[in-house]
Structure formats: C-alpha cells, structure tokens
Amino acid sequence: MARLTPEEIRRYSRHLIMPEVGLAGQERLKDARVLCVGTGGLGSPLALYLAAAGVGTIGLVDFDEVDESNLQRQIIHGTSDVGRRKVVSARETIREINPNVHVELYETRLSSSNALDILASFDVIADGTDNFPTRYLVNDACVLLGKPNAYGSIFRFEGQASVFCHPEGPCYRCLYPEPPPPGLVPSCAEGGVLGILPGTIGLVQATEVIKLVLGIGETLVGRLMLYDALSMKFREMRVRRDPACPVCGENPSIRDLIDYDEFCGIPEWEESQRVDSDWEIGATEVHERRLRGEDLFLLDVRNPDEFSLCRIEGSHLLPLPHLLDGVSELDSAREIIVYCRTGIRSAQAVNVLRDMGFRKAKNLRGGIHAWSAEVDPSIPRY
C-alpha cells in the first residue's frame, strides 16, 4: 500500500483525524484508480473533488474541446481554456489543486472497440456522459469487467444518481432496458440545464466513489436518487436487479460489447432526419433573395425564450412542439423557410410540413447560427 509523504499528511489532515477515513483510508484513496467518463458538467466537479480528496489516479476520457457555452457549468475549465482540449485543460486544473494526483488522459470517444481496454485498469467508473449510446456502453463494459459505476444524469432542473454494476446490485439496464427513440426526449442543448445542477449531481457521484473506495457508509446500490432543484427535494426509488436483464441477468444474451449507436436507433434516426438536399437552402441565398424582394415566409420553430434572445428579422414564431396546432395558419402556396438554432429541429419541421403537402417548405441549413456567420454577425450564437 502507498505510504503518505509528510506533505500529504499535512494536506489530508482533516481526513486523517476522522476514524472513518484515517491513515488507512487515505492510503486506500491514494491507491485508488477512478475513471471519469466525460469532463463536462458532471465530470468537472467530480474530478475536482476526487483530486482534492486524494484519489491517487484519475483517468479522464473526453474527445471534445472547451466551448464558451460550457463555462456556465463545467467549472474545471476556465475562460482562457476555450478552444483547448478538455482533457488537457482538466489535467491542468487537477494538478493545481493537487499535484500528487496521477492523471491519465484518454483523448478519444469511448467506443465498443476501446472501452474494455480503457476501463479494465480502473477500480471505480464514474459515468458523467451526455448521451444514451455511451451510457449503455459504459454500463455493459462495467458489468462485463465487474466494476462499480457511480452514475449521474441531468436535465434542466432535475437529476438522477445511483450506483450500478456493483456485485448483487442492479445495472442501468435493469432500471432502463431500452433507451428512448432519438428525438423524442429533448437534450440539454435544446432544453437547457441549470448550471448548478451538474455540480449537485456530480458531487453525489463523487461522494459515492469515495464511499466505494473506502468501503464505508451506505451507497446508492439498489436506489435511484432523484433530485429536483426547483422544489429542492431529494427522493429515492427502489431499483431491483432484473433476473431477465440481458447483460447482468441469469442468462445474459450480451456477453460482449455491441453496436450502441444501432442499439439506440441513431442510424435510422439520422436517416429519417435527413432532409432532401433540394429541401435545404443556405443563409446567404435566403438573404439575397429577400433583398431582391422575393416573397419568403420565415418560420422560426425554436422556443419563445430563444426567439426573444435573437431572431431573423421578419420571421414568425411557431415552436416545434406546437407545429401541428399552428399549421392551419400557414400558406402552402408560399415558400416557407424554416429555421431553428442549428438546423436539426427545423429539419424535423420541414419533414412534417412536406408530409402535410407544404411542397415549398425548406430548411435553413445551419439554422440561425449560419445566419449569424454568413449574413448578420450582430445575431448572437448561443
């Protein structure tokens, strides 16, 4: 077992005087290897506190770069890190907090071909990812390798946390056997997220990691913690192991990692979302045609809050969830240019409108972001 240096004894003194941690517990933390999947909203507070607490080795998996819109919640990255690789930025912050921590970087997208290799050398996995395929991938890899998974998930004002894949406990598939079809559940990029929320949930995950390493307390194994920030309520639901679970059940049918994009219906969804290239139009072209005085009806399918943030002049608001209610007021004889933030929601709207006989409906490629880049830089990108 790793012995603490005099500097570490000073640093961890508030742990060392607690009998529940003590010298043996602190040495256990120093020996521990914890993998943070994702260094975003959940991964930021998680990695920061694990580092401060003295976890000896922290692995970081992320392929992304720091974006300005991350800074509202991803507190391991700072303003000067915008545009830098997240794992590198995160490592710097960790080193500043605690240079004793050994940081291992995996600058890659976790996939079926690398997950088992990456996860294998770690004791505890903390899943702070942001999409369903990676959630199921991390779950299955944890079950196959026998590693506990401190799980957290967030949306707008609500969060969930649990510990999965612990011996005797349920796994994520026992709780949710299947993901929702893509597009039905809005993402945080669409629905937003309270910046403080991942702090709360990420720290619940960090707490569970520390308890798992130290072997103290009652972990969230078999319990799903639900947190509602608006009402400031914590609730918990019982989660039982499903004997018929395809990965951790009695007769598992999944014995190796699968294709998780396919499992989550991503390829079919992308296919269904693809707008015929004749049904798309660029921002510059729309602008030039309007300047020539052509009759184009601009339809904004974003939410009212997004509309009040910025809009293309002369456009009409009809949020996507209410498209069907407002469709009767649209004129199918006119050319309708549909836009949203980046062109994804508007593509759905165009497909719906075309199905209903609006043969002149077109999708503004790249959404209002493209309009900002190509036509009017005074429109903020968000």
Next chain:
Amino acid sequence: MPRILIPTPLRPYVEHQPAVEVEGATVGEALKDLVRRHAAVARHLLDETGAIRSFVNVYVNDEDIRHLQRTETSLAGTDTISIVPSVAGGREVR
C-alpha cells in the same frame, strides 16, 4: 385522490404543472385519467398499443410497478405515482 408527479421533460404537456391529481383505483386507470386530462402527454408516456413506453418507469411511492402488479397495481387515495423517464444529459443528437 392519487397524485402523479410529473418530471420536467413532460411538464410542457401538462400545462407546466409539477403534479396532477387524478382519479383511478389502479395505476392503469390513473394514467388513463392523466391522458384524458392532458392528451398531449400521451405519446411521451404510452406507445401505439397504449402500453407504458419502455424508457419510462412508473413508481407507486418508491416501488417500481414492474415489481408490483404493473398497471393493475391498486392505489390508495394517499399514494403518489412518480413518472421517471430516462435522461442522458447534454449532447444534441448529431
């Protein structure tokens, strides 16, 4: 009357209420009453056959109805039904 707690993603379909009081002696009846009062929530909760969608869990108090009598689970007036859909977090589908 039993109360159904509505999770954030579904609140837009129930006039932004965090909870809805419903009538019904079983979970199935209570959900039917919810859908009757707020038709827009149906497609997010139920599939084409009227069954609860596989990524939506329903609890009576703190117990998953899959471990009780599913939609036949009987309700007392003080019971709270929770709808807990799976959420993944941040990323927009590419």
